[in-house]
Structure formats: C-alpha cells, structure tokens
Amino acid sequence: MLKKKHVLALSVLTTSLAFCMPGYAKDSVKIGAVLPMTGNAAVFGEKFQAAYGMAVDEINAAGGINGKKLELIIEDSQEKPAMGKTATEKLVSNSDIMVLTGGRSSGVTLVEAQVAEENQTPYLIDHGSSDLATRSGYEYVFRMNPTAGMYPNTLKEYFKDNKPKTVVHVNVDNAYGEAIYDYALKDYMKDEGINYEVIKYAGGQLDLKPIMVKAKSFNPDIVIMTAGDDNDATQLMKAAQEADLSPELFVGTGAGHSIMGFATQAGDLSETVLTAGPWHGDRSQEKFQAFHKNFTDKYKHEPGEHEVEGYAAIYVLADALSRANPMTRDGVRDALSKTDLLTVFGPVKFEAFDGYTNQNRALTDLSQWIDGKMVTVYPKDQAQAEIVKFPGWKR
Structure with missing residues (x-):
C-alpha cells in the first residue's frame, strides 16, 4: 500500500541530458526507462517523460513505495534499436534499478525485452507493440498495452x-x-x-x-x-x-x-x-477524469494514448514494487505476475493466452x-x- 506522507523526488537522466528535481535521495526505489529523448522521435519521449513524471510526483506525495521515494532514470535511445540496446544494458548494469519500462517503438522494445530477459530484469512494456515481445516465452517481460495484432x-x-x-x-x-x-x-x-x-x-x-x-x-x-x-x-x-x-x-x-x-x-x-x-482511457472513472484535468491543466493539451499508457504504467510498477517481497528483481517479477489492478488505462492483469505470455488483455x-x-x-x-x-x- 502507498502510505500518506508528503515526499517529492524525481531524478531523470538521459545519455546526453540530465534532469534533476530537488529532493534527490539515495535511499529510493529505482525504475529505469528507455525513451527517445533526442532525435526525430523526441516528441514521443517528451510525452512519456511528462506522464511518468506526473505519476512519480503523485506517488511520492502519497508516501512513495513503502516510505521510500520512487526515482525514475531515463536513458536515451534516439528511437534506434542499437542505441536502445546500449541504453538498456546501461540500466540493467545498475543493480539499484529494480524494473524497466519504456521502449516506445517496436524495434527498440524488442531489443530492450531481449536484454531484460537475458539479465533477469523485469520489464513492463507500456507502448511498444510488436507481438513478438510477448510471444517469445520471456519470463521477465510483461506488456500492459495491446499488441499491434x-x-x-x-x-x-x-x-x-x-x-x-x-x-x-x-x-x-x-x-x-x-x-x-x-x-x-x-x-x-x-x-x-x-x-x-x-x-x-x-x-x-x-x-x-x-x-x-x-x-x-x-x-x-x-x-x-x-x-x-x-x-x-x-x-x-x-x-x-x-x-x-x-x-x-x-x-x-x-x-x-x-x-x-x-x-x-x-x-x-x-x-x-x-x-x-x-484506447485513451476509461472516461467513466473519476480517477481518469481527475488525471485528464490535471494533465491538461499542467501541460496545456489533452493526454493521448501515450500519456495515458505512461501514467498508468508507473502506477502498475508502483503497485508491484510496493508488494515485492523481497525487494529484488525476482521479487518484483513475481509481484508483477500477480498484478490485478484497475488503472486509468483500464484493467491490468498479465496472462498467458493465444501464444502470448505475461500479456494484458488490453482494450482498444x-x-x-x-x-x-x-x-x-x-x-x-x-x-x-x-x-x-x-x-x-x-x-
């Protein structure tokens, strides 16, 4: 459960840029993300960074992960699979990072999934849609969003x-x-x-x-x-x-x-x-309506599928991190496998069906x-x- 205690910390790093919020703490629970922060697809990285940041701020203001601050570390892929592979390898080499997300494009998502599996690091896909990522029998790769199929x-x-x-x-x-x-x-x-x-x-x-x-x-x-x-x-x-x-x-x-x-x-x-x-979120939920209003007020445009996905993904990870016992990569993987959560993106539950593993039956x-x-x-x-x-x- 997320405790009611006001804390604020967000540290975002890329291979070429660093974004740090006041209040950085070493004693934090870390999520790694691979996103296109520079290059032609940087607009997508900015969308996810904004959505992730809003969710992290809210979670930390509510007490973080069992009293510890949630910290996000972003590595830049420039939307290139080769750079995405290097970025993922850098993230998994940091033993403090418990779980990965991001990827954005199918090409980068596939290499991030491969590196995550090889290094037994749980990875939550929030947008990359190539069906192969959850049709390869990976144990550490989960997908919240629908596949391209x-x-x-x-x-x-x-x-x-x-x-x-x-x-x-x-x-x-x-x-x-x-x-x-x-x-x-x-x-x-x-x-x-x-x-x-x-x-x-x-x-x-x-x-x-x-x-x-x-x-x-x-x-x-x-x-x-x-x-x-x-x-x-x-x-x-x-x-x-x-x-x-x-x-x-x-x-x-x-x-x-x-x-x-x-x-x-x-x-x-x-x-x-x-x-x-x-789909762009469950408009019948008061939680979605609050997110939509807060996001629109803050960023001066309505959230689309990318922002809804990114925001919900951080809450899915926070839920798993709060339940992980022990707080290890395997512990987080086991907690993710038991996820059953209603988010602004809809229900999230990871299942095996029709050749998929750890795939949410996501709505479109x-x-x-x-x-x-x-x-x-x-x-x-x-x-x-x-x-x-x-x-x-x-x-």
Whole structure:
C-alpha cells in the first residue's frame, strides 16, 4: 500500500541530458526507462517523460513505495534499436534499478525485452507493440498495452456491421508495420472475404503521391494507414489529397495518426481521419477524469494514448514494487505476475493466452479527429460521437 506522507523526488537522466528535481535521495526505489529523448522521435519521449513524471510526483506525495521515494532514470535511445540496446544494458548494469519500462517503438522494445530477459530484469512494456515481445516465452517481460495484432480489434468490431468490399493498407516497412500486417490484418481480411491490397512505403519517404495514386487504382472503401510518426502520417494525407483519393474512411493504426502532432501538422487534412489502437482511457472513472484535468491543466493539451499508457504504467510498477517481497528483481517479477489492478488505462492483469505470455488483455478503441480533437467513436458504450464519413477534398 502507498502510505500518506508528503515526499517529492524525481531524478531523470538521459545519455546526453540530465534532469534533476530537488529532493534527490539515495535511499529510493529505482525504475529505469528507455525513451527517445533526442532525435526525430523526441516528441514521443517528451510525452512519456511528462506522464511518468506526473505519476512519480503523485506517488511520492502519497508516501512513495513503502516510505521510500520512487526515482525514475531515463536513458536515451534516439528511437534506434542499437542505441536502445546500449541504453538498456546501461540500466540493467545498475543493480539499484529494480524494473524497466519504456521502449516506445517496436524495434527498440524488442531489443530492450531481449536484454531484460537475458539479465533477469523485469520489464513492463507500456507502448511498444510488436507481438513478438510477448510471444517469445520471456519470463521477465510483461506488456500492459495491446499488441499491434490487437490494435485493430475495435475496427474489426465496427466492420461486423459495416463490412467493406475493398481495403487498401498503406503500410510502413518496419517491425511495427510487419506486426500490424502479420498479426492483425492478413488472416482476418482473408477469412472475411475482403479484397485486401497492401502497399508498402519506407518511413520518411519524401514522395508518397505514387503510393496514393496506386491506392486509388483499387477504388477502396477503406484506406488503412500505418505510420510510425506524425510526420509520415501527415505526408500520407497530403499525398492522398494530391492523388484525389477519396475512400469512405481513412483509418490510421495508432502511432503517428494518434498524436496531436499529426493534427497540428496536417491541419484540415486530419479532419475525420480515424485511428484504431490503444484506447485513451476509461472516461467513466473519476480517477481518469481527475488525471485528464490535471494533465491538461499542467501541460496545456489533452493526454493521448501515450500519456495515458505512461501514467498508468508507473502506477502498475508502483503497485508491484510496493508488494515485492523481497525487494529484488525476482521479487518484483513475481509481484508483477500477480498484478490485478484497475488503472486509468483500464484493467491490468498479465496472462498467458493465444501464444502470448505475461500479456494484458488490453482494450482498444476507434477514435476520430474532429475539429482538432480526438473523439472516441467506437465501441458504442464509450463513444463520444458517431463516426463521420470522409466528406471528400475541399476545392
């Protein structure tokens, strides 16, 4: 249990930068995290750092971990697997660090998982979605968020009553894109008899108009887009406009299409674009409403999936750390395996099912950009509004 005692401490370190809050104490319980704090994906690292920091502050203000301060140490991956491996190795070499989190991208998450398993250090994935991380039989790797193969679950529910004839999937050629294809859509589209065309593109590719011209040639009802970052997500929509591609719906698969950077960069081009992925929290909870208000007040923007995931992950780790007996890496691993917690992200319980181990049966949703804000439109019991079909390009 978290004791009611006011304490405040947060120390955040990266390979190139150091962020220290007043009140640093040596006698603390340490969590290590690998995040992109510099480079093109730094915006994601900043999101998680903000969410982690808010949770750490709250937990320490409530007494920390059985009276000890919770401390977060972040190492920079620059969103590069090789650097992520080095960052993870540095964290696990610190015997004071009891557990890991972070990873962010699928590529970095996979190497962080491998290093964590090899060094018998518990690792809680909060966003990295490659299914392999929890399909490799690892004993020390846990995942709170849905896998890429689970991202379109709510979209599939929507398709039960709104089945398309032709779907074009514009898919980034990396580990994340492969997981969306292999574990989420390939077999599903075949089993449902949907005409499914896949067009790959390279992340950061400058000219995407030929990709969207090709997509248009299939006359799709639905265009699914898998983009690793907000820049790619924006360029895909610009190319779609240039190609005059007008399906009934444009649907992103989380990631680049699910963050404010997409709406900011794309402007009006983001209007009515949907994103299928991790849900953005249980709005029926008073705890979620308080988090949403506090986060929005502090950071001047609403929390999205990344912030909800990061905030909830720290509470999941704090819960496990408070129950660990003894306070060792194996003790924390055992405590994590017994987790049964309701968070702002929904229920968290790690199970073995369908080839997965230590995987939470995480919830997903279908959200839509309306007037610069992401609105939940499916499932119906969580919907804030009804789905708006793509109206066509303004001329």
